[in-house]
Amino acid sequence: MERLRTGFNTVFIGGAALLWLFFSTLLAAPFLWLWRDKTGNRVRKFVFIQSRGIMALVRAASRGMCVSATSRPSGSCVIVANHASAVDLYTVSLFGFRNVVYITKGWVFRLPFFRYVMNEAGYIDAEKTSPQQMLTLCRQAVEHGCDIVFFPQGSRKNPQARFKSGAFYLAGQLNLPVVPIAIVGTQRMLPAGTFRIRPARIVLKEFPAVQPADYPGELGPLHMAQAVKKQIMEFVDKTREQEQE
Amino acid sequence: MITREEIIQKTNEALKKEFEFKEEQLIPTAKLKDDLGLDSLDAVDMVVVLEQQFGVTLRQGYDLRTVVTLNDLYNFIETLAHAHSK
Numbered sequence: 001m002e003r004l005r006t007g008f009n010t011v012f013i014g015g016a017a018l019l020w021l022f023f024s025t026l027l028a029a030p031f032l033w034l035w036r037d038k039t040g041n042r043v044r045k046f047v048f049i050q051s052r053g054i055m056a057l058v059r060a061a062s063r064g065m066c067v068s069a070t071s072r073p074s075g076s077c078v079i080v081a082n083h084a085s086a087v088d089l090y091t092v093s094l095f096g097f098r099n100v101v102y103i104t105k106g107w108v109f110r111l112p113f114f115r116y117v118m119n120e121a122g123y124i125d126a127e128k129t130s131p132q133q134m135l136t137l138c139r140q141a142v143e144h145g146c147d148i149v150f151f152p153q154g155s156r157k158n159p160q161a162r163f164k165s166g167a168f169y170l171a172g173q174l175n176l177p178v179v180p181i182a183i184v185g186t187q188r189m190l191p192a193g194t195f196r197i198r199p200a201r202i203v204l205k206e207f208p209a210v211q212p213a214d215y216p217g218e219l220g221p222l223h224m225a226q227a228v229k230k231q232i233m234e235f236v237d238k239t240r241e242q243e244q245e
Numbered sequence: 246m247i248t249r250e251e252i253i254q255k256t257n258e259a260l261k262k263e264f265e266f267k268e269e270q271l272i273p274t275a276k277l278k279d280d281l282g283l284d285s286l287d288a289v290d291m292v293v294v295l296e297q298q299f300g301v302t303l304r305q306g307y308d309l310r311t312v313v314t315l316n317d318l319y320n321f322i323e324t325l326a327h328a329h330s331k
Contacts, residue, residue: 130285131285131286154282162264162265164284164286164287165286165287165290166284166286169286218293219263219290219293219294219297221286221290222263222290222294226263
């Protein structure tokens with residue numbers, strides 16, 4: 001049964017996701033180009049709609065999805081989440097973040113289909129941008145009302161990898177709260193290195209915002225990264241154990 | 246005076262605690278950027294962590310370009326620690 005469902009998910013849900021991304025971009029591109037704004041807000045709102053579409057398909061491919069949000073301070077924030085699957089990018093939309101700038105690796109910018117949207121939306125290439133440039137670009141994005149999304153593990157390949165301190169350093173410099181998000185189940189559904197979409201239960205949890213002021217000193221960002229990772233990974237491990245029981 | 250073995254041990258302890266490295270990753274020939282994945286912000290954190298660990302100031306004259314491998318880092322700390330103790 002699992003193999004049958006995996007086959008169905010891979011062919012039909014995966015196919016539908018690719019078609020959705022391709023045709024929605026194709027249809028929207030002329031309008032986004034005609035009514036382009038310097039801030040990139042329109043493109044980012046389009047990406048939000050695309051993401052919600054992808055998450056509807058992920059829900060259909062899953063064994064159930066649980067999204068647990070919490071109240072958060074008004075204004076922009078830095079969103080950090082664990083990262084083990086390509087699906088993770090789209091999960092942020094389910095928490096109502098409509099206008100986000102992703103900090104991603106350079107290879108994503110080289111994808112022929114995605115790069116148009118990514119450049120127009122003002123996403124930031126973490127490998128090409130120096131910390132000082134990133135600070136400037138993120139400050140501009142915040143002025144345009146954006147939230148900044150980081151996957152501080154930097155890669156999907158090691159789900160236990162440490163959280164790098166860059167996102168937390170940035171939050172401190174811009175005086176923005178950090179909103180941790182735990183993502184469970186996407187690794188089982190679509191891990192790195194495969195196109196097979198297995199059915200899995202998805203659990204998404206938003207934790208209360210963490211303030212950079214709570215982690216003072218030169219090592220504040222490093223210690224904040226460690227504390228946030230601990231909080232997220234404890235939830236991930238506990239949820240996985242419960243799923244296995 | 247602190248010995249080289251003590252420097253290696255204390256450096257590795259600090260790196261394991263703060264950067265979640267495993268013992269087997271911390272070989273002297275490991276490159277900080279390519280093998281251990283330390284970026285420029287990590288390097289800043291690492292300097293602060295090691296300064297606290299050894300009680301010396303690494304930032305004066307600290308140049309990331311000269312410290313490529315873990316062995317370079319041990320040598321760098323050894324030079325500074327010995328200069329500090331004189």
